[in-house]
Amino acid sequence: MWFREDLRLGDNPALAAAAATGLPLLCVYIDEDARDGLRALGGAARWRLDRARAALEADLARFHGRLHCFRGAAEAVLPDLARAANVTHLLFNRRHGGAERAVDARVAERLAAAGARVESFNGALLVEPEQIATRSGGAFKVFTPFWRAARARLDAAEPVPAPEKLTFAALPVGTPALAPARPGWAENFPDPDAGEAGALTRLRHFTDEKLDGYETMRDRIDCDGTSNLSAHLRFGEISPRQIVAALRGRPAEKFLSELGWREFSAHLLHARPDLPWRNFNARFDRFPYRSDPEALLAWTRGRTGYPIVDAAMRHLWRTGLMPNRARMIVASFLTKHLLIDWREGESWFWDTLIDADSANNAASWQWVAGSGADAAPYFRIFNPVLQGEKFDPDGAFVRTHCPELARLPKRYIHRPWSAPAEVLAGAGVVLGRDWPAPIVDHDFARRRALEAFGAIAASSGE
DNA sequence: TTTTGAGTTGTTCGA
DNA sequence: GTCGAACAACTCAAA
Numbered sequence: 185m186w187f188r189e190d191l192r193l194g195d196n197p198a199l200a201a202a203a204a205t206g207l208p209l210l211c212v213y214i215d216e217d218a219r220d221g222l223r224a225l226g227g228a229a230r231w232r233l234d235r236a237r238a239a240l241e242a243d244l245a246r247f248h249g250r251l252h253c254f255r256g257a258a259e260a261v262l263p264d265l266a267r268a269a270n271v272t273h274l275l276f277n278r279r280h281g282g283a284e285r286a287v288d289a290r291v292a293e294r295l296a297a298a299g300a301r302v303e304s305f306n307g308a309l310l311v312e313p314e315q316i317a318t319r320s321g322g323a324f325k326v327f328t329p330f331w332r333a334a335r336a337r338l339d340a341a342e343p344v345p346a347p348e349k350l351t352f353a354a355l356p357v358g359t360p361a362l363a364p365a366r367p368g369w370a371e372n373f374p375d376p377d378a379g380e381a382g383a384l385t386r387l388r389h390f391t392d393e394k395l396d397g398y399e400t401m402r403d404r405i406d407c408d409g410t411s412n413l414s415a416h417l418r419f420g421e422i423s424p425r426q427i428v429a430a431l432r433g434r435p436a437e438k439f440l441s442e443l444g445w446r447e448f449s450a451h452l453l454h455a456r457p458d459l460p461w462r463n464f465n466a467r468f469d470r471f472p473y474r475s476d477p478e479a480l481l482a483w484t485r486g487r488t489g490y491p492i493v494d495a496a497m498r499h500l501w502r503t504g505l506m507p508n509r510a511r512m513i514v515a516s517f518l519t520k521h522l523l524i525d526w527r528e529g530e531s532w533f534w535d536t537l538i539d540a541d542s543a544n545n546a547a548s549w550q551w552v553a554g555s556g557a558d559a560a561p562y563f564r565i566f567n568p569v570l571q572g573e574k575f576d577p578d579g580a581f582v583r584t585h586c587p588e589l590a591r592l593p594k595r596y597i598h599r600p601w602s603a604p605a606e607v608l609a610g611a612g613v614v615l616g617r618d619w620p621a622p623i624v625d626h627d628f629a630r631r632r633a634l635e636a637f638g639a640i641a642a643s644s645g646e
Numbered sequence: 647t648t649t650t651g652a653g654t655t656g657t658t659c660g661a
Numbered sequence: 662g663t664c665g666a667a668c669a670a671c672t673c674a675a676a
Contacts, residue, residue, distance in 0.1 A: 327654070563658095564655085570657075
């Protein structure tokens with residue numbers, strides 16, 4: 185059993201099939217080399233992965249089993265292991281990235297050539313890309329029709345129970361072990377409550393306490409109205425089928441459609457493996473992005489002078505997480521206010537988010553930037569002040585992450601530069617010393633972004 | 647093949 | 662302060 189992004193025992197079809205063979209099991213995880221297009225995990229995700237893997241090891245230990253971890257290229261590790269251990273079957277759950285699929289195909293070919301039976305399963309998605317298509321047979325490019333088609337098939341997505349019994353083979357070769365990842369800045373992240381048990385607890389908490397208010401509270405940056413399941417999903421500590429099953433019979437369309445966006449992103453990446461580095465809409469190849477390392481640095485460090493942007497970016501740095509609404513605000517700010525290429529933001533998120541996922545990250549950045557599938561209309565440019573006032577109305581989120589502004593009254597918390605001198609003095613804030621001037625003026629930036637979009641409009645000619 | 651309706655998440659302006 | 666309209670034109674999906 186080759187574990188990859190499915191680090192759980194429940195609703196794990198490959199593991200269930202492995203158990204059903206009755207054969208002794210070798211559970212393997214490979215820390216795969218970043219080559220042949222495989223992207224090295226970012227620092228935060230890597231930190232999170234170690235916790236997921238440790239939790240799976242503990243779960244397997246309850247069956248007196250082990251997770252054998254290797255490092256290298258799967259095409260080399262698995263055939264060697266197959267020879268050494270007389271492996272007769274290889275089972276795994278499918279991945280959907282381009283490079284990952286290529287690796288899996290080569291592995292399957294080699295193992296099959298060595299006489300092993302290779303089987304793969306769907307453990308990651310509610311509906312796999314091969315299962316739905318438009319009438320003309322193509323991949324969907326607009327969310328609504330995509331989700332209409334996928335949503336209709338949800339009843340067929342029943343979770344597979346966790347195996348009741350597992351027997352394990354001894355590993356005849358030496359016992360490899362991964363050196364712990366360098367913790368770096370991530371060592372101070374809050375406890376992710378990793379693993380299958382943590383994920384199920386989080387799901388139950390969500391369905392019991394938060395589902396009813398989800399539609400309105402999901403956007404509140406100060407209230408934690410989201411499910412917080414993203415990292416659990418990312419490493420497969422829980423499956424989308426298990427979530428759908430837990431939601432059955434409850435009004436949960438809005439939340440289901442968020443799972444739908446996760447599916448849509450995976451389908452887009454399947455259709456366009458270059459999604460993480462190439463504009464989905466080629467017209468954006470002409471978009472006049474600016475090179476501005478100083479502004480990019482200010483954005484990453486939370487020093488743009490816009491409180492909601494800076495609070496969100498500091499929160500990301502401290503926790504490896506950011507609520508969805510905040511992700512949209514900071515992404516819009518980078519691509520539209522600063523006119524910096526979405527790939528810069530995508531790669532910062534890739535390195536700092538514990539839930540970084542190549543499909544979701546790329547599809548969402550492109551969506552905000554306007555280059556993606558079903559992208560935001562060109563005129564949708566978030567005003568960071570209005571967004572702050574709407575979704576962090578008392579400024580609680582800003583006060584937590586930007587303590588230098590903590591004493592500002594809420595009227596000015598999202599726009600310190602417009603506070604009267606006596607208000608600033610009363611709050612102990614000196615602009616330019618305690619808080620930077622806005623890196624760019626909103627009205628100016630908005631007009632500049634609209635002009636940039638005009639420059640690549642189709643009517644402007646090829 | 648042609649036509650038609652529609653498209654996650656917003657902001658600003660003027661009445 | 663509230664409300665509706667305007668803000669490019671385009672491409673997709675399905676009739």
